[in-house]
Amino acid sequence: MKNKAITSRDVDFAKWYDDVIKAAKLATYSSVKGCVVIEPNGYAIWENIQRALDDMFKETGHRNMYLPVFIPESLLNREKEHVEGFAPEVAWVTHGGSKELEERMCVRPTSETLFCEYYANAITSYRDLPMLYNQWCNVVRWEKETRPFLRSREFLWQEGHTMHETAQDAEEETLRMLNIYKKLFEDYLAIPVIVGKKTEKEKFAGAEYTYTVEALMHNGVALQSGTSHYFGQKFTKAFDVKFTNRNNELEYAYQTSWGVSTRMIGGLIMVHSDDNGLVLPPRIAPRQVVIVPIGSDENVLAKANELMQALKEKGIRVYIDNSEKSPGFKFAEHETNGIPVRIEVGPKDLEAGQLVLARRDTREKMTVASNIDIAAYVLELLDTIHNDMFAAAKARRDAQTYTATNMKEVEEIMTNHPGFVKAMWCGDEECELKMKEIRGTKSRCIPFENEQEHISDTCVCCGKPAKTMVVWGIQY
Amino acid sequence: MKNKAITSRDVDFAKWYDDVIKAAKLATYSSVKGCVVIEPNGYAIWENIQRALDDMFKETGHRNMYLPVFIPESLLNREKEHVEGFAPEVAWVTHGGSKELEERMCVRPTSETLFCEYYANAITSYRDLPMLYNQWCNVVRWEKETRPFLRSREFLWQEGHTMHETAQDAEEETLRMLNIYKKLFEDYLAIPVIVGKKTEKEKFAGAEYTYTVEALMHNGVALQSGTSHYFGQKFTKAFDVKFTNRNNELEYAYQTSWGVSTRMIGGLIMVHSDDNGLVLPPRIAPRQVVIVPIGSDENVLAKANELMQALKEKGIRVYIDNSEKSPGFKFAEHETNGIPVRIEVGPKDLEAGQLVLARRDTREKMTVASNIDIAAYVLELLDTIHNDMFAAAKARRDAQTYTATNMKEVEEIMTNHPGFVKAMWCGDEECELKMKEIRGTKSRCIPFENEQEHISDTCVCCGKPAKTMVVWGIQY
Numbered sequence A, B: 001m002k003n004k005a006i007t008s009r010d011v012d013f014a015k016w017y018d019d020v021i022k023a024a025k026l027a028t029y030s031s032v033k034g035c036v037v038i039e040p041n042g043y044a045i046w047e048n049i050q051r052a053l054d055d056m057f058k059e060t061g062h063r064n065m066y067l068p069v070f071i072p073e074s075l076l077n078r079e080k081e082h083v084e085g086f087a088p089e090v091a092w093v094t095h096g097g098s099k100e101l102e103e104r105m106c107v108r109p110t111s112e113t114l115f116c117e118y119y120a121n122a123i124t125s126y127r128d129l130p131m132l133y134n135q136w137c138n139v140v141r142w143e144k145e146t147r148p149f150l151r152s153r154e155f156l157w158q159e160g161h162t163m164h165e166t167a168q169d170a171e172e173e174t175l176r177m178l179n180i181y182k183k184l185f186e187d188y189l190a191i192p193v194i195v196g197k198k199t200e201k202e203k204f205a206g207a208e209y210t211y212t213v214e215a216l217m218h219n220g221v222a223l224q225s226g227t228s229h230y231f232g233q234k235f236t237k238a239f240d241v242k243f244t245n246r247n248n249e250l251e252y253a254y255q256t257s258w259g260v261s262t263r264m265i266g267g268l269i270m271v272h273s274d275d276n277g278l279v280l281p282p283r284i285a286p287r288q289v290v291i292v293p294i295g296s297d298e299n300v301l302a303k304a305n306e307l308m309q310a311l312k313e314k315g316i317r318v319y320i321d322n323s324e325k326s327p328g329f330k331f332a333e334h335e336t337n338g339i340p341v342r343i344e345v346g347p348k349d350l351e352a353g354q355l356v357l358a359r360r361d362t363r364e365k366m367t368v369a370s371n372i373d374i375a376a377y378v379l380e381l382l383d384t385i386h387n388d389m390f391a392a393a394k395a396r397r398d399a400q401t402y403t404a405t406n407m408k409e410v411e412e413i414m415t416n417h418p419g420f421v422k423a424m425w426c427g428d429e430e431c432e433l434k435m436k437e438i439r440g441t442k443s444r445c446i447p448f449e450n451e452q453e454h455i456s457d458t459c460v461c462c463g464k465p466a467k468t469m470v471v472w473g474i475q476y
Helices: A013-023 A040-059 A080-089 A112-122 A167-188 A234-238 A263-272 A298-313 A327-336 A347-351 A374-399 A407-416 A429-436 B013-023 B040-059 B080-089 B112-122 B167-188 B234-238 B263-272 B298-313 B327-336 B347-351 B374-399 B407-416 B429-436
Strands: A027-029 A036-038 A070-072 A091-096 A099-107 A131-140 A154-164 A194-197 A209-216 A222-232 A242-244 A250-252 A254-261 A289-293 A318-320 A341-345 A354-359 A365-369 A401-403 A420-425 A442-447 A468-473 B027-029 B036-038 B070-072 B091-096 B099-107 B131-140 B154-164 B194-197 B209-216 B222-232 B242-244 B250-252 B254-261 B289-293 B318-320 B341-345 B354-359 B365-369 B401-403 B420-425 B442-447 B468-473
Touching: A013 A263, A027 B112, A036 A040, A040 A131, A040 A154, A040 A167, A040 A263, A080 A234, A112 A131, A112 A154, A112 A234, A112 A254, A112 B027, A131 B131, A154 A167, A167 A209, A167 A222, A167 A254, A209 A263, A209 A374, A209 A442, A209 A468, A222 A234, A222 A263, A234 A254, A254 A263, A263 A374, A289 A298, A289 A327, A298 A318, A298 A341, A298 A347, A298 A374, A327 A341, A341 A347, A341 A374, A347 A354, A354 A374, A374 A401, A407 A420, A407 A429, A420 A442, A429 A442, B013 B263, B036 B040, B040 B131, B040 B154, B040 B167, B040 B263, B080 B234, B112 B131, B112 B154, B112 B234, B112 B254, B154 B167, B167 B209, B167 B222, B167 B254, B209 B263, B209 B374, B209 B442, B209 B468, B222 B234, B222 B263, B234 B254, B254 B263, B263 B374, B289 B298, B289 B327, B298 B318, B298 B341, B298 B347, B298 B374, B327 B341, B341 B347, B341 B374, B347 B354, B354 B374, B374 B401, B407 B420, B407 B429, B429 B442
Parallel strands: A289 A318, A289 A341, A401 A420, B289 B318, B289 B341, B401 B420
Antiparallel strands: A027 A036, A070 A099, A091 A099, A091 B091, A131 A154, A154 A254, A194 A209, A194 A442, A209 A222, A222 A254, A242 A250, A341 A354, A354 A365, A420 A468, A442 A468, B027 B036, B070 B099, B091 B099, B131 B154, B154 B254, B194 B209, B194 B442, B209 B222, B222 B254, B242 B250, B341 B354, B354 B365, B420 B468, B442 B468
């Protein structure tokens, strides 16, 4: 039985995506063009992602702070590459009340400039380092084409900005945070990712280099899902962030920044969901289990309550659906909303001493004895669902990952069944530009050495000797 | 021993306030005029306040969501009183990238308009009600004079916006949230508050009426610390938020909104702190206990670790200060930062089988046997500190609360020793305007009936028959 409000994923992927968001009430539109309203069902997912990430940040010694939402134009202009990258896509505030401002300010598209200004005053000596701060906030980028969660003029994110005594410390931090993102994707979102370095062309405006976490959506389109940047001393020179080092000399600090955003919610949908609606990985699902009493028999209601208490005690996010709708209607609604586990409590089942459980991911139904240790059973089931969802996503991603040795092969793949393409590259930007002519194919990343494979000796594009393997893809 | 970086509170209250913020590293300035950078020590307080409040919101059935940071001018203009109240103090975005916008948008000063637009689409039937949503976000108001935390062009807050089936439901909600704020102030921030209704002149732009939580600072100046508004159908008529009621008729919904902000952190400082720096109430103190090992004796360090483990296990926020500074320097630093309890572990004390504890609020030192159940002892001590801080703040507030029956008395009080003044009022706005001539004295609130006292028969200002008692004060 298909959800009629949802276009089939295979018929029209873009429409399917919008339909899932609408049916599960994750987000909607307002009169503010290019921005979305994140509805309670969507925001609760973000809250769980925040909590998981924030815990990992704090475990690794990071603290949160908050900087202004505005950046004066002169401050944005201090680092040349940075302003060139961001100025074309910022929103400008020109008036405060009825007065024109002496200097216009942009709404932050990212906060490297403000953090550098802050650090310039906060850091004196090597004893002050490292400084490991993060900010949860909204940012604005004036995009032309927008999609809910994936690309929006305003989005929510975290941006970590750290300062270090040595290049090595900063480079280790860049990698540490990349690994935290990888852990978030794999252990919480059940999304397999490829990690590696961005090419010069694709790196963050002003960074020395950028690491990235890349995921593949159900339709074979890639999603850049998180980035971690090493800046060396580029910004600290522009912003005069100096400290007295152990040799009593003034030295510019070494910097990193890293961020993930509400875009991840779009990734979650496009990796896991299906024609019946949202499918949520259990560890970030706002509601993990719904209990549905069938009928209003007293024993049924008592059993439902007993189950809820048992699950709650073990920290499972559970609720009872006591609404007046029919069981069939409720089941469909819980499926649309992506509740990972449904427990049905009916009078006949109770008489037979059993309960019926249903998994959202596989839509499999299981009958269990009604007197088992239900909390232990459900905890294990939630882990199983997580693992199965990850394995399914990984199998699909691997099946959609190809190799190519020439442009004809790339074109065949990207035209007929897009996905990740592993291919060799000479290191020349011109070849990246040529790849882009094939449906906008871009380098996703240069995977780390242990993930490098030797596909051929020559560049997939120009045929000259290859330097490295690159993963390519069409992107959101 | 006084902290030399902090001006004495009795000498220059405003300078003292700024010095405490600077010394405890709660906030600092940037090149963005009128906005502050909330530093990690300040932001951690906000995170604890958020958690306490958010838990209470969720317990009472509220959910979080997120609406755009921008409001199109035409949307802001939909409710007349509202736009008149806010338009003079908003920041306007006029350009996106290099293009001028067709319609300028303000950065939200508050989100009634966007919530109404959202609710107009989300609500169909009485079955959808109540809708109880809240938003944690940044807002911007283009203030001319600013003070860190108290009045800033950008601040962080929560804004709850709810829709109800009946006026009674909405009015109950308005009161419910006021009581949650009262609980936050008393049970977490250890700040006594007066609650009541704002006069017509002082209510929120567009509300039917406004409830408020009013606190008194150490210098006798009042701080409006939280407000809860009842809108009736004023906005829902302007924004066409209708539902089908139980009689199958279309009806406009009944609305509330309520908010508290980072301003509370300013209140915390001005109520509790002293010439040695910050004093934090234990329940929202980011670090509740610091353990200071004296010297580097192995037994001392082992004991310090043992104590930390014991406290951590009971959920106490504790850390060891192992830095290379001298004990005296460390003690002063922890006092400046407002850590509620310090535990000293020294070799001589250990030999004597004892530990020394120091309270930040009273600066009292206590010696206890080193083998007591330290976690139980500290948990009780933290509660005692909370209660004592509340009692001290209440005693001071009560001592600074006066009655007056004529303008001469009001002038004498506000000139020589400002505080809350209880005085009768005829209900006429002209009298409020006259009161304002005395150092800006404003009506803080009309306390609820059970807090009403009969001070005299006639209005403190015009001498005509009085209608009600009002609490007056000079405000931040």
